[in-house]
Amino acid sequence: MxxxxxxxxxxxxxxxxxxxxxxxxxxxxxxxxxxxxxxxxxxxxxxxxxxxxxxxxxxxxxxxxxxxxxxxxxxxxxxxxxxxxxxxxxxxxxxxxxxxxxxxxxxxxxxxxxxxxxxxxxxxxxxxxxxxxxxxxxxxxxxxxxxxxxxxxxxxxxxxxxxxxxxxxxxxxxxxxxxxxxxxxxxxxxxxxxxxxxxxxxxxxxxxxxxxxxxxxxxxxxxxxxxxxxxTFIGSPRMSLLKAVRDGDRFGVAGSGAVLLPEAPETGATVTLGIRPDAMALAPAGDADGFEAEFEYAEYLGNEAYIYARLGDGTRISLQGDTKALTHRPGDAVRLRPNPAEIHYFDSETGRSFRRT
Incomplete structure (x- = not known):
């Protein structure tokens, strides 16, 4: 003992x-x-x-x-x-x-x-x-x-x-x-x-x-x-952190538009969104929902792939992608759609988590 x-x-x-x-x-x-x-x-x-x-x-x-x-x-x-x-x-x-x-x-x-x-x-x-x-x-x-x-x-x-x-x-x-x-x-x-x-x-x-x-x-x-x-320390690839401005249920990122997150907890007017690679996906062509971004590169790992894109404010974000759909080239415009149920919300100043109710 x-x-x-x-x-x-x-x-x-x-x-x-x-x-x-x-x-x-x-x-x-x-x-x-x-x-x-x-x-x-x-x-x-x-x-x-x-x-x-x-x-x-x-x-x-x-x-x-x-x-x-x-x-x-x-x-x-x-x-x-x-x-x-x-x-x-x-x-x-x-x-x-x-x-x-x-x-x-x-x-x-x-x-x-x-x-x-x-x-x-x-x-x-x-x-x-x-x-x-x-x-x-x-x-x-x-x-x-x-x-x-x-x-x-x-x-x-x-x-x-x-x-x-x-x-x-x-x-x-x-x-x-x-x-x-x-x-x-x-x-x-x-x-x-x-x-x-x-x-x-x-x-x-x-x-x-x-x-x-x-x-x-x-x-x-x-x-x-x-x-x-x-x-950000636990999880690989690491969680992406997005600086967002809140307006009701809409969360906007400078230069990339806004998304509707009705399940968000009570936060301040500015908040940091934490999004893991498996909680973000490429939106289908013609889809108006999601953040606008620029495709940078992809890592092909056989059974999976990780895609890296840059938002309008310069933030790099990673997402897990389908290996059969890696058709984008560096510089292509893409739209990223987060899964609202999987987003983490952090205080922009202290970094502490806002817990869901």
Whole structure:
């Protein structure tokens, strides 16, 4: 069992405040992903949990016990680093056994744990190899295996897939998801890749500039973002933001006309419309409804296509299109029709979401 609680956690490096009051509860057996742009504080928060850095202010407890004065080796937490951090002069077996031996386990218990972990991660044939003889994916599995052998209460993974190519990232990502399903345990995973966050997490913690913007399941963050930042950060291709002026139920964009949105919540006279690619479509020829735009280019991906167009005010917008209907050329005039039920409304000044009633 491993339940973590962070209350009012702050971290300062000299005069720079990196984390500015983090309040977060992580439940037993959860896989929680910290996600956000570079410099948002996600890796720093992970290091505070591991005990590699000291908390400047606030409280961190594990199963109700304060961790503020507990050294990393006594926290029952194992960390998998972005750089693997394998000992180059040791083979795979010795790398995996090193931490377990420091725990004072018997030789037979160390052997048993390595056998179990090697079977889980398919590392049996690699136990006598040195790290330089392994591929990137194999090294990552060894780094994960080294943590597993310790059987900690909490696993911390700091951008473990960032050094792998795209195909290997997908493969190892599936292995991590299966691993969590097989062994349980509480996992905290740090990444800047929102696709990893969406596919792995039970809950996602979105950070920006040292504060938590929103915590929720992947579905909650995708369908009901708390603000425009979360809306654009979660989802690929990203949500398009349109600056609109409201006149009753009509919302106009400079140089592109207006659309009727009768389901819109109460907003101010100016509002930012958030529209995901699958919530916007090309209007049929001769259709007078929708925003006027200029076709820029299309990305053909085999089973789907993404179309990019520019509105009259210069805003670029993306939409999901039919691969069989990609007949437009750059510079062509097109009309874009949004799905009113799928539009998000944000305050133009604060970015916060206007909730539907």
């Amino acid at each position: 491993a339940q973590l609680s962070l209350r009012g956690v702050r971290k300062n490096f000299r005069n720079v405040e990196v984390l500015r009051g983090i309040d977060l509860e992580i439940h037993d057996r959860e896989l929680v992903v910290f996600v956000g742009p570079s410099g948002c504080g996600k890796s720093t928060l992970l290091r505070l949990i591991a005990g590699l850095d000291d908390i400047s202010e606030g409280e961190f407890t594990l199963n109700g016990r304060s961790m503020l004065n507990v050294p990393p080796s006594k926290r029952d937490i194992a960390m998998v680093f972005q750089s693997y951090a394998l000992y180059p002069h040791m083979n795979v077996y010795e790398n995996m056994a090193f931490g377990a031996r420091l725990m004072g386990l018997s030789k037979d218990e160390v052997q048993k744990r390595i056998d179990e972990t090697a079977a889980t991660l398919q590392l049996g044939p690699l136990l006598q190899r040195k790290p330089r003889e392994l591929s990137g994916g194999q090294r990552q599995r060894v780094a994960i295996g080294r943590a597993l052998v310790r059987k900690p209460a909490v696993f911390l993974l700091d951008e473990p897939l960032s050094n792998l190519d795209a195909a290997l990232r997908s493969e190892v990502r599936l292995e991590i998801a299966k691993l969590h399903n097989d062994i349980g345990g509480t996992m905290i995973y740090v990444t800047h890749d929102q696709v990893e966050a969406m596919t792995l997490a039970d809950r996602i913690v979105v950070l920006r500039d040292g504060v938590i913007e929103q915590v929720g399941t992947p579905r909650e963050l995708y369908e009901t973002p708390a603000n425009a930042f979360v809306g």
